Structures are given as structure tokens and as C-alpha cells.
Amino acid sequence: MPNQLNSSPAHGAWPDARGRFGEFGGCFVPETLMHPVEELAEGFEAARRDAAFQAELDRLLRHFAGRPTPLYHAQRLTEHLGGAQIYLKREDLLHTGAHKINNCIGQGLLAKRMGKARVIAETGAGQHGVATATVAALLGLDCTVYMGEEDMARQAPNVFRMRLLGTQVVSVASGSKTLKDAINEGMRDWVTNVHNTHYLMGSVLGPHPYPLMVREFQRIIGKEAREQILTTARRLPNLLVACVGGGSNSIGLFYEFIPDAAVKMVGVEAGGRSLRLGDHAARFAGGKPGVLHGTYTYVLQNDDGLIAPTHSVSAGLDYPAVGPEHSALYREKRAEYTYVSDAEALEAASLLARKEGIIPALESAHALAEVVKRAPHMARDQVILVNLSGRGDKDLGIFQAAGIL
Amino acid sequence: MAATISKTRIDACFQGLRARGVKGLVVYLTAGDPSLEATGPILASVERGGADLIELGVPFSDPLADGPVIQRASERALRAGTCLRKILEWLPRWREQVKAPILLFTYYNPLLRYGLRAFSADARRAGADGALVVDLTPEEAEVYVSAMREENLDTVFLGAPTTPDDRLARVAALSTGFFYLISRTGVTGERAEIAASAGPLVARARKATALPLAVGFGISRPEHVQQVQSLADAAVVGSAVVHAIEERYGAAGPAAIEAFIRWLKTGEGAKSE
Numbered sequence: 190m191p192n193q194l195n196s197s198p199a200h201g202a203w204p205d206a207r208g209r210f211g212e213f214g215g216c217f218v219p220e221t222l223m224h225p226v227e228e229l230a231e232g233f234e235a236a237r238r239d240a241a242f243q244a245e246l247d248r249l250l251r252h253f254a255g256r257p258t259p260l261y262h263a264q265r266l267t268e269h270l271g272g273a274q275i276y277l278k279r280e281d282l283l284h285t286g287a288h289k290i291n292n293c294i295g296q297g298l299l300a301k302r303m304g305k306a307r308v309i310a311e312t313g314a315g316q317h318g319v320a321t322a323t324v325a326a327l328l329g330l331d332c333t334v335y336m337g338e339e340d341m342a343r344q345a346p347n348v349f350r351m352r353l354l355g356t357q358v359v360s361v362a363s364g365s366k367t368l369k370d371a372i373n374e375g376m377r378d379w380v381t382n383v384h385n386t387h388y389l390m391g392s393v394l395g396p397h398p399y400p401l402m403v404r405e406f407q408r409i410i411g412k413e414a415r416e417q418i419l420t421t422a423r424r425l426p427n428l429l430v431a432c433v434g435g436g437s438n439s440i441g442l443f444y445e446f447i448p449d450a451a452v453k454m455v456g457v458e459a460g461g462r463s464l465r466l467g468d469h470a471a472r473f474a475g476g477k478p479g480v481l482h483g484t485y486t487y488v489l490q491n492d493d494g495l496i497a498p499t500h501s502v503s504a505g506l507d508y509p510a511v512g513p514e515h516s517a518l519y520r521e522k523r524a525e526y527t528y529v530s531d532a533e534a535l536e537a538a539s540l541l542a543r544k545e546g547i548i549p550a551l552e553s554a555h556a557l558a559e560v561v562k563r564a565p566h567m568a569r570d571q572v573i574l575v576n577l578s579g580r581g582d583k584d585l586g587i588f589q590a591a592g593i594l
Numbered sequence: 595m596a597a598t599i600s601k602t603r604i605d606a607c608f609q610g611l612r613a614r615g616v617k618g619l620v621v622y623l624t625a626g627d628p629s630l631e632a633t634g635p636i637l638a639s640v641e642r643g644g645a646d647l648i649e650l651g652v653p654f655s656d657p658l659a660d661g662p663v664i665q666r667a668s669e670r671a672l673r674a675g676t677c678l679r680k681i682l683e684w685l686p687r688w689r690e691q692v693k694a695p696i697l698l699f700t701y702y703n704p705l706l707r708y709g710l711r712a713f714s715a716d717a718r719r720a721g722a723d724g725a726l727v728v729d730l731t732p733e734e735a736e737v738y739v740s741a742m743r744e745e746n747l748d749t750v751f752l753g754a755p756t757t758p759d760d761r762l763a764r765v766a767a768l769s770t771g772f773f774y775l776i777s778r779t780g781v782t783g784e785r786a787e788i789a790a791s792a793g794p795l796v797a798r799a800r801k802a803t804a805l806p807l808a809v810g811f812g813i814s815r816p817e818h819v820q821q822v823q824s825l826a827d828a829a830v831v832g833s834a835v836v837h838a839i840e841e842r843y844g845a846a847g848p849a850a851i852e853a854f855i856r857w858l859k860t861g862e863g864a865k866s867e
Contacts, residue, residue: 207733215733215734216731216733216734217702217729217730217731217734218729218731219658219659219728219729219752219754220731220751220752220753220754220756220757220765220776221752221754221755221756221757221776221779221780222756223731223733223754223756223757223761224754224756224757224758224761225756363665364655364656369656370656372658373656373657373658376658377658377659377661377781380658380659380779380780380781381779381780381781382779383756383779384779477707479703479706479707480702480703480706480729481656481703482656482658483729488703490703490707492707493677493678493679493704493707493708494678494703494704494705494706494707494708495654495655495672495677495703495704496655496656496703
């Protein structure tokens with residue numbers, strides 16, 4: 190295969206036994222959770238070596254979730270932008286409408302294997318909440334999802350979906366009433382009910398082993414995409430593009446390509462309204478290393494170490510910390526991180542809808558907005574592979590409020 | 595890292611209690627709730643009411659180990675502009691008037707932002723006696739512990755009902771001053787009764803360490819305090835005190851807080867004085 194150059198061997202070994210990706214990651218939790226997270230790390234290691242577990246995971250990913258997802262050559266968008274060939278990894282076509290289901294099936298099976306009768310989760314846009322509620326119904330687990338009050342209002346259809354699936358949705362009115370506060374509340378539930386409850390974290394965030402475990406359940410995206418692009422385009426892509434909230438769809442796409450040194454990677458954060466602290470969620474543009482929700486990573490914070498409020502038109506990107514493996518890829522310069530504004534994301538979403546007949550989630554639209562900027566400056570024989578991580582039905586109200594409909 | 599430190603005010607406090615044959619009362623309050631100006635008189639009243647040791651909470655934007663009462667206190671303190679730097683600048687003005695040891699109770703990120711060595715140096719200068727970092731366990735605490743040892747400040751760590759015996763010994767080994775036991779799995783907050791998990795945890799901790807043992811989380815009434823004192827060396831009361839500050843300080847001032855602490859300690863006087 191072409192471009193099979195190995196980059197720094199450290200990338201393949203991440204994380205170490207303490208959950209460190211270089212200097213980032215680790216495990217910063219109240220003592221009550223320390224032994225449970227150690228048990229979880231052991232449980233995960235045992236499960237992934239268990240052929241029966243892997244077979245069941247594979248069966249559900251294929252027949253329940255709808256894997257493999259297509260890699261689609263977006264020819265009209267390519268033509269419109271007049272540069273690099275654009276391929277979309279269609280995670281939006283999965284059951285429940287986003288890549289989140291990959292991780293939820295994995296962790297749901299793991300929870301069951303570890304004898305936990307109850308799962309809890311946080312959700313921002315509601316996609317992870319819906320995927321968790323779905324898997325809980327599928328596996329017969331009791332389920333509670335924490336969601337910020339503001340997010341419940343702006344992503345109401347997902348709240349109704351979760352309730353229909355038999356999940357209890359708890360409104361979180363503390364702090365900024367968004368994803369960060371939903372995680373705080375989820376952690377409080379977990380520390381209280383840890384004997385029978387698995388915290389089904391939705392991104393490559395939180396204490397070890399979550400960043401590792403969620404990456405392992407999401408790397409199927411890149412594994413498939415790499416094979417598909419080699420088959421259809423007969424070459425590796427020049428550029429991978431994915432949006433980065435916590436960073437699970439982007440790590441999922443990037444991970445298999447890390448050794449392919451010629452493949453550039455760009456993660457796109459939420460630039461929000463402006464780059465003033467509080468107006469965005471561009472952690473690499475405005476954050477500093479710190480500890481939030483159990484991990485050491487880039488965090489938006491003030492000089493006193495208090496976590497800053499964030500803003501994004503996309504609830505799924507509206508979070509002050511980024512997954513620690515992204516911080517490591519940033520530090521090592523293996524991936525590049527940039528941001529696009531609310532307005533650019535909305536515009537890119539309507540462009541894709543009109544050119545390709547695909548309505549993307551506003552999260553994924555951030556990745557597309559970066560493609561819109563870069564593709565025209567690339568040659569026609571170059572390839573961009575973008576992760577279309579979710580579909581946009583949930584965002585119709587936001588399009589309407591933005592005056593696009 | 596295992597190096598011992600010379601005798602601290604916290605050590606002296608527990609030795610004094612032991613010498614008198616009594617058990618201790620540890621009181622938590624959030625610094626800056628409702629303002630740092632108010633926290634000074636409240637500290638003094640907490641001591642007059644009978645607190646043997648004071649845990650001074652550093653308010654944080656995301657207090658994920660705390661229940662609603664301390665969350666609200668953090669929000670009030672943050673709204674009043676409280677931060678770690680201001681607490682360490684303010685504390686020396688009150689240190690002379692309060693004799694009880696003061697343990698800073700904080701989340702990790704404010705310390706990290708402040709700088710661990712700058713924190714320990716400034717905390718010692720301010721008259722603090724140690725710290726408890728609620729989301730920092732020994733695995734990640736090496737630099738913090740050595741910075742604290744350098745300033746002869748105590749590092750209190752937590753043991754929980756979910757902590758296995760071998761881990762309990764490892765955590766206690768890094769703890770100095772006393773070992774703080776969490777009576778139940780859960781967040782801070784008032785409860786109707788002491789958790790059944792408290793007794794077995796104290797018994798396991800006794801085997802793991804010779805340190806004085808304090809038990810907290812959910813201890814809200816004089817009978818709880820007595821029950822815990824019959825098991826361990828000290829009882830920690832947090833949310834109930836913070837709740838009293840929330841409800842009474844505005845109308846009745848420090849005297850109401852002093853009376854509340856005395857009620858907790860002795861069972862005497864009305865709770866709602």
C-alpha cells in the first residue's frame with residue numbers, strides 16, 4: 190500500500206498504563222470512583238480479548254446499526270468547489286443518525302458483561318443520549334440521560350425520541366445548562382449509584398479508560414474509510430477533516446491513518462460568535478492545559494482556573510474541554526486544529542443540502558465549512574475525506590431560527 | 595514522597611483532642627459565601643461555636659463531587675468574585691483571630707492554574723495548614739505532594755466505601771494530619787441518617803493506618819456527630835453548616851452560626867435559633 194510510513198511509534202502505544210497520551214489524559218476523579226474506573230479498565234481489556242464479545246459487537250454493528258457505512262464521492266459538491274475530490278464517510282446513515290451508536294453498542298455490551306443493570310449518560314445535541322437510550326432498550330438496561338436545560342430546548346426532537354425509547358431524561362439547570370453541566374450531574378449520579386450503574390460516556394473524554402475505550406469503539410470509522418478509499422480512489426486521502434467536540438468522531442476517523450504520515454488531518458472546533466472567551470468552543474485557539482471531568486487536556490478557563498462558559502450553534506460541540514488524545518496529536522503536530530464560525534457552519538449545511546441532497550448535523554457542518562475553505566485551493570487529483578458524523582433533522586429548529594428556512 | 599513532615603497545627607489539634615479524651619468536630623464552609631468579607635466573622639463564630647478544625651472550601655465552577663447545597667454556595671461565592679488568589683490574600687487578616695487549623699478544600703484545576711509550588715508557598719504564608727484536593731488521588735499527586743511537603747503543609751486524602759483494603763493503605767500512606775473517610779458513595783449533602791457503610795469503612799481504615807480518622811458526607815445533626823465520634827476521631831459537617839449560613843447569616847449574622855455549631859457539637863440550644 191502507498192504511504193505506509195510510520196510516524197512516531199509513541200502514537201501507536203497511546204495511552205500508557207496510566208491512561209496518558211504523552212502528557213495528557215490520566216485519571217482525576219473523586220476517590221469513590223477510583224476503584225470502579227480501575228474495574229472498568231480491567232473489564233474493557235478482558236472484553237476486547239474475548240472473541241464472543243467481539244462477535245456480538247460485530248453482529249450488532251452490522252445488523253442493528255447498519256455498518257459498514259458508505260464512503261460517498263460528493264461529485265456535485267466537488268464540482269461546485271472546483272478543487273480536491275470530496276468523499277463523505279456517511280456515519281449519518283447509521284441507526285439513530287450519528288456515529289454515537291458505535292460507542293454505545295460497545296459500552297452497552299460491556300456494561301451488561303460487567304453486571305451493571307443501569308446506564309447513565311450525558312448528552313449535548315441529544316445524539317449520544319438517543320444512541321444510549323436505543324442501546325439500553327435493545328439490551329434491556331435501565332437508562333437515565335442528563336441534558337442541559339438550554340440543550341433540551343434547542344434539540345427538543347431528541348428529547349422526545351429518548352422518552353419514547355423508555356429513557357428518563359433529566360433536565361440540568363445548573364451552571365451554563367449545557368453539556369458540561371450535564372456531565373457534572375452524570376458524574377454525581379455515578380458516584381452515588383456506582384454499585385449498579387455504568388456511566389456511558391459519549392466521547393473520548395473523562396478519566397482513563399474512557400478516552401481509550403471510546404476511541405477503540407469508534408476507530409471502525411477510520412478502518413472502514415481507509416479500506417474504502419483505497420478501493421474506490423485507489424489511493425490514500427491527502428486530507429482528513431472532522432469536527433471536534435469531545436472528539437470521538439474525529440479520533441474514530443483519524444486513528445487508523447496516524448501511521449500514514451502523508452495523510453494530513455484537521456480537526457474543526459466551534460468558533461461560535463467570536464473568539465472572545467465565552468463566545469466559542471475553540472479549545473486549541475483559546476484554551477490552556479487543565480483538568481476537567483477527570484482528564485488533563487486543553488480546557489477553556491480563566492486565569493483563576495475556573496472553567497469558562499462556551500457557545501456554539503451546535504450543541505454537540507459546545508463544551509470547554511477536548512479529548513486528551515487530540516491534545517497529544519496537537520502537541521506532536523500530527524493533526525492540525527482550526528475552527529469555523531456558527532455562520533460558516535450553517536452556510537455549509539445548506540450548501541450540502543442543495544448540492545448533494547444530504548442534510549448534515551450542525552456539528553458535521555463545521556467539518557464541511559472547513560472543506561469549503563480548503564478544497565478550492567487543492568488540485569483536482571487530490572482527495573479530501575470528511576466525516577459526516579451525523580444527520581441534521583434535529584437541527585431544523587435552529588435553521589429556522591437562523592432565518593435559513 | 596514518603597518523607598514525613600514536622601508536626602503541624604493539624605497534628606497538634608488531634609493530639610490535643612486525644613490528650614483530653616474527646617473527639618473532634620470538623621466544620622466545612624465555602625470561602626466567599628456570601629462574600630469574603632462575611633467569611634471572616636463566620637470563621638470566628640464557627641470556632642467559638644466549638645469547631646476543632648475548619649475546612650475552607652475554594653469555590654469552583656464545576657463542583658462535581660458536591661450536592662446542591664454546596665453547589666449553591668460555590669455559585670454565590672463565585673458571583674461575589676471569590677477565587678483562590680483572593681482567598682490566599684484575605685486569609686492572613688483572619689488567621690490571628692482563629693486558632694483552629696484551616697484545611698483548604700478544593701478541586702484540582704484552580705491549583706494547577708495557580709501553579710502547585712506557588713500555591714503551597716502562598717498557602718503557607720497565608721496561614722493555611724494543609725489541603726484536600728477532592729479530584730486528585732495519589733496516582734496523579736506526586737508533584738502536588740512534594741510541593742506541599744516542602745512547605746510543611748498537610749496533604750489530606752480520602753478513603754471511600756468503594757476503596758479496597760490494599761488501596762486504602764496506599765492512599766492513607768500519602769495522607770498526613772488525618773485521613774478523611776467518606777461515609778457513603780455519593781456527593782456531599784445532608785442526610786436523615788448515617789450510612790451503614792461508615793462503620794465497616796472506619797474499621798478497615800483503622801487496620802490501614804495509625805492516622806486520626808475523620809468521617810464526613812451526610813453528617814447533619816448532633817446525634818449524627820455523636821454517632822460518628824463513637825466510631826472515629828472526628829466528625830465532619832459540611833452541607834448542614836453551609837445550609838445554615840444560607841438560611842440564617844443574612845438575617846441573624848455570625849451569632850446564629852455560632853449557635854448552630856454549638857448545637858451540632860453539644861445538642862444544646864435550638865437548631866433554628
